[in-house]
Amino acid sequence: METKFSTRLPVPTFRFLGVNGTERPLPAEQPEPEVLSGTGIQRLDVAADAAFTVAGGQTVIMDIHAEHAYLQTHLQANAYEKVRLVQIFHGDSVCSRLTADLADSASAELIQIYLHGTDTVSDTEIRMNGRKSAFTANIGYLADGDAQLDLNLNVIQSGKKSVSDIDVQGVLRGRAKKIFRGTIDFQQGAAGASGAEHEDVLLTDPEVVNKTVPVILCAEEDVVGTHGATAGQLDARGVFYLQSRGIPEAEIRELIAQTKLGSVIRKIGDAATERDVWRLLGREDADEPFTEE
Amino acid sequence: MKQKTQVADIDRSLYDFRYDEDASDLLASGITPEIIREISEEKGDPEWMRQFRLHSLEIFAKTEMPPWGPPIDGLNLDNIVAYIRPKSRMNTDWNNVPENIKETFERLGIPQAERESLAGVGAQYDSELVYHNVRKEVAESGVVYTDLESAMHDPRFAEMIQTHFMKLVPPTDHKFAALHGAVWSGGSFVYVPAGVRLEIPLQSYFRLNAKGAGQFEHTLIIVEDDAYLHFIEGCSAPKYYEAGLHAGCVELYVGKRATLRYSTIENWSKNMYNLNTKRAVVAEGGRIEWVSGSFGSHVSYLYPMSILNGRGAHAEFTGITFAGAGQNLDTGAKIVHNAPETSSHIDTKSISKSGGISTFRSAVTVAEQAVGSRSSVSCESLMLDSISRSDTVPVMDIRTDQADIGHEAKIGRISDDAVFYLMSRGLDEQSARAMIVSGFADNVSKELPLEYAMEMNNLIRLEMTGSAG
Numbered sequence: 001m002e003t004k005f006s007t008r009l010p011v012p013t014f015r016f017l018g019v020n021g022t023e024r025p026l027p028a029e030q031p032e033p034e035v036l037s038g039t040g041i042q043r044l045d046v047a048a049d050a051a052f053t054v055a056g057g058q059t060v061i062m063d064i065h066a067e068h069a070y071l072q073t074h075l076q077a078n079a080y081e082k083v084r085l086v087q088i089f090h091g092d093s094v095c096s097r098l099t100a101d102l103a104d105s106a107s108a109e110l111i112q113i114y115l116h117g118t119d120t121v122s123d124t125e126i127r128m129n130g131r132k133s134a135f136t137a138n139i140g141y142l143a144d145g146d147a148q149l150d151l152n153l154n155v156i157q158s159g160k161k162s163v164s165d166i167d168v169q170g171v172l173r174g175r176a177k178k179i180f181r182g183t184i185d186f187q188q189g190a191a192g193a194s195g196a197e198h199e200d201v202l203l204t205d206p207e208v209v210n211k212t213v214p215v216i217l218c219a220e221e222d223v224v225g226t227h228g229a230t231a232g233q234l235d236a237r238g239v240f241y242l243q244s245r246g247i248p249e250a251e252i253r254e255l256i257a258q259t260k261l262g263s264v265i266r267k268i269g270d271a272a273t274e275r276d277v278w279r280l281l282g283r284e285d286a287d288e289p290f291t292e293e
Numbered sequence: 294m295k296q297k298t299q300v301a302d303i304d305r306s307l308y309d310f311r312y313d314e315d316a317s318d319l320l321a322s323g324i325t326p327e328i329i330r331e332i333s334e335e336k337g338d339p340e341w342m343r344q345f346r347l348h349s350l351e352i353f354a355k356t357e358m359p360p361w362g363p364p365i366d367g368l369n370l371d372n373i374v375a376y377i378r379p380k381s382r383m384n385t386d387w388n389n390v391p392e393n394i395k396e397t398f399e400r401l402g403i404p405q406a407e408r409e410s411l412a413g414v415g416a417q418y419d420s421e422l423v424y425h426n427v428r429k430e431v432a433e434s435g436v437v438y439t440d441l442e443s444a445m446h447d448p449r450f451a452e453m454i455q456t457h458f459m460k461l462v463p464p465t466d467h468k469f470a471a472l473h474g475a476v477w478s479g480g481s482f483v484y485v486p487a488g489v490r491l492e493i494p495l496q497s498y499f500r501l502n503a504k505g506a507g508q509f510e511h512t513l514i515i516v517e518d519d520a521y522l523h524f525i526e527g528c529s530a531p532k533y534y535e536a537g538l539h540a541g542c543v544e545l546y547v548g549k550r551a552t553l554r555y556s557t558i559e560n561w562s563k564n565m566y567n568l569n570t571k572r573a574v575v576a577e578g579g580r581i582e583w584v585s586g587s588f589g590s591h592v593s594y595l596y597p598m599s600i601l602n603g604r605g606a607h608a609e610f611t612g613i614t615f616a617g618a619g620q621n622l623d624t625g626a627k628i629v630h631n632a633p634e635t636s637s638h639i640d641t642k643s644i645s646k647s648g649g650i651s652t653f654r655s656a657v658t659v660a661e662q663a664v665g666s667r668s669s670v671s672c673e674s675l676m677l678d679s680i681s682r683s684d685t686v687p688v689m690d691i692r693t694d695q696a697d698i699g700h701e702a703k704i705g706r707i708s709d710d711a712v713f714y715l716m717s718r719g720l721d722e723q724s725a726r727a728m729i730v731s732g733f734a735d736n737v738s739k740e741l742p743l744e745y746a747m748e749m750n751n752l753i754r755l756e757m758t759g760s761a762g
Contacts, residue, residue: 013654
């Protein structure tokens with residue numbers, strides 16, 4: 001049994017940057033995986049250590065508000081199956097390991113939202129062995145206070161014509177520290193595969209620390225891989241315009257942060273969950289519909 | 294059916310000639326205190342430098358090999374000859390250079406380049422500079438361009454050397470920086486006084502002829518406020534079966550509002566381990582511009598670093614890496630934004646073919662005080678077959694909310710759309726593909742003086758075959 005939870009960059013780099021990996025202790029006893037079956041939407045309340053196996057054909061929404069917990073999730077999508085996983089993290093000291101195996105023409109959609117957690121480490125490995133397998137990820141985070149957020153996402157594409165698309169939207173506030181390592185790994189034989197990854201981070205306070213490591217590994221000629229990352233401040237002209245309309249600066253900052261995360265929240269596709277997430281973001285009017293049902 | 298574009302390996306016949314060494318010129322192989330003392334004795338080091346070498350050796354012994362990057366286990370440092378006694382003293386008259394060394398550099402085109410397009414030339418053969426010359430009018434403007442050993446013994450520059458030598462790249466930086474501190478030999482010292490703008494470049498050329506040897510030249514350049522310099526560095530070696538080692542060190546000091554352009558065409562033979570360290574510190578309003586072409590070596594670790602310490606300082610890195618059979622080239626750049634309103638731009642291209650491995654690796658760090666800074670990184674990789682590898686490993690570390698940082702990368706094969714477009718303009722497929730691959734290297738060649746751009750284009754001799762299947 002594992003005693004340490006560790007994440008690592010698939011290809012280590014300069015040590016002085018401190019991005020090669022991270023470790024956390026694991027609980028002595030870890031639960032056996034619960035196999036989820038059935039169709040339709042399943043909502044899970046994760047308040048302690050847990051392990052799940054999610055089969056194709058399911059949509060699973062996890063509300064993760066545990067403290068000092070270790071969550072293991074495995075997605076198994078066989079040929080032509082689809083699986084959706086929504087994970088809302090808002091606990092403290094949570095380690096999450098997510099793995100997925102995608103067979104021919106299988107697809108997985110992952111939505112992860114990280115809100116207000118103090119120390120969250122998330123390690124995700126997607127193995128796209130199947131021809132024409134597809135993976136999309138929409139990840140949003142709001143880290144504030146003294147939060148530490150460590151995200152590691154490794155997408156291994158060995159299937160021919162496999163397609164991956166990763167979009168990450170984040171806001172860092174206060175003294176929050178974040179590392180996002182996103183890797184697309186095109187293996188030899190993945191002819192016709194494509195992969196795209198983008199992270200956009202808004203930095204709103206002077207003491208934040210933002211580390212981004214967008215990696216592409218490529219051992220196949222016939223692929224197209226792109227990655228992009230932007231990190232920056234609030235647009236001064238936009239803020240000025242809104243101020244000229246009588247909106248206080250603090251409110252403007254909040255609005256812009258919520259707008260950024262809104263693009264991920266709207267992907268959840270479940271009105272009740274979306275309302276819960278908006279409430280976590282402090283929207284008192286969250287009962288109003290933000291998404292067309 | 295797709296047909297592959299054929300891109301030839303670099304034609305190395307120009308560089309693969311050699312002369313036998315006299316065994317009595319070689320110090321024993323390995324890195325020991327006795328060898329370090331012997332090198333120091335041979336070179337007549339001042340006491341501080343002798344102590345510096347021995348201290349560096351201690352650090353070398355204690356420092357582990359880098360746990361990242363390409364494997365270097367084929368490099369046995371016990372077999373490396375760290376120093377080769379020169380066959381002649383440093384000359385300022387080309388006629389006094391020994392005949393075989395003269396012929397070496399003539400075949401490489403160095404004297405012709407000096408006559409036609411350079412303000413000064415330095416030529417290093419194995420461990421020592423054998424020729425250094427600078428045009429009279431350049432010398433009269435106060436520019437100093439000489440070998441580092443001469444400068445270290447010149448009362449006008451001795452203190453300057455001691456103040457700056459391995460202060461930007463301390464021996465504690467990494468194992469091969471420590472090795473360099475212990476065994477360094479040769480290299481250039483350039484001093485450009487305040488306000489002097491040198492409109493034509495200086496060039497140093499480094500040739501490693503001896504088998505199983507190391508070259509450890511040290512380049513120290515100080516460009517004072519409001520001055521301008523373009524410095525070109527070239528390097529080559531004939532191919533042997535024994536591993537060779539290049540662990541040079543480049544330290545660049547760029548003054549306020551000064552500009553230094555540092556261009557390198559690296560073409561070591563494919564038995565070489567190129568573990569070079571380059572670093573620049575830039576003062577307020579200054580600019581460092583790196584132009585880098587990496588074509589040779591068996592293994593390379595090369596990441597020129599720019600430390601932007603002054604408000605408004607700027608760094609640019611433009612590079613191309615061509616990794617062919619048997620090559621594992623790990624190249625890129627590091628930028629440190631340490632002051633407000635600094636800016637940087639990295640633009641790199643890489644080509645991998647015939648089993649070659651190319652890795653782009655970068656680090657852009659923005660410190661708390663670097664408010665208002667901007668940085669953009671662009672890297673593009675071209676894979677020409679599926680037995681090669683191309684990786685990109687960029688890192689951004691941002692510690693202020695008042696910065697705008699962007700990164701974009703693309704990896705892929707020759708675009709069918711681009712080929713189709715060019716064919717719709719009347720080119721046949723073979724010519725269209727050739728044009729695309731040639732154009733891929735354009736970011737570097739357009740940044741070089743014409744003569745060097747032509748040399749670089751000659752380095753990449755492209756042969757194209759194929760037709761629509």
